[in-house]
Amino acid sequence: MLNSADEISPTDHGEMFRCYGPPIFTYLRLHASSREEAEDLTLDVFTAALGNPQLLTWSGPRQLGWLRRVAANKLTDSYRRANRRPAMALDQFAEILFDENDPVLVAQHREDYSQLHQHIQQLSPLQQQLLRLRYGHGLHTAEIAELLNKNEPAVRQMLSRTISLLRTMYNIPSTRNSKGERA
Structure with a gap:
């Protein structure tokens, strides 16, 4: 794992990704809930790097430090989103989807809506x-x-x-x- 970037100072974003992508991904993979999430977060980190034009003028250790901080922030945001909106497996959700073609469900939905409206009144x-x-x-x-x-x-x-x-x-x-x- 890349702990020191003393002699490395990437001068373009592709080189930066090649140098720092593996350690950033490894960090995120250790803390993310899945490989896919770690990949998405890594992409988010380097997308943020594209939005920072000064990043390429910094020394290697400063670049890596900035990328690590962004990775930690992206991971924190991901935890917060997951806690606010818990994920549900699609096959579980499919069982409770409203079927507009089922007349019994349509009638029940209308009755529930009517009851809610009455209670709100x-x-x-x-x-x-x-x-x-x-x-x-x-x-x-x-x-x-x-x-x-x-x-x-x-x-x-x-x-x-x-x-x-x-x-x-x-x-x-x-x-x-x-x-x-x-x-």
Whole structure:
């Protein structure tokens, strides 16, 4: 493994990749969840190197240090993304995909949507607005707090309580008549 780049100072990006690609990939492979992820991250590191025109004027050790720092940052970003959006195997996901051609599933989806709409209508106007801003417009709690002129922890708490209330509303068993219809 290349630990010292004292006598090496690549002068073009191809040479830089040949010199530093293996140690950067090795580092990423040790810490990444798969070989493919390590390859993707290595590509990201050297893509970032293309965006730094001063990199080729630096000494070898400084170039390698910069590449290692970028690799560590890319790896950290990858961990964060994986924790925010856990990966699901495609074959598992395929089982729960909505089939638009199945009339039973379409009817069930419509009924669920109607029930959700009814429950949301029972919420206060502020709670409805919170849901609309968060899920309808995709705003983060900080943005919602700014729009509503409230502090972020208060908005986060209100949103959490609103979602809990909706869950409670869904868990209350509805009364059905003998035909299976709601009374």
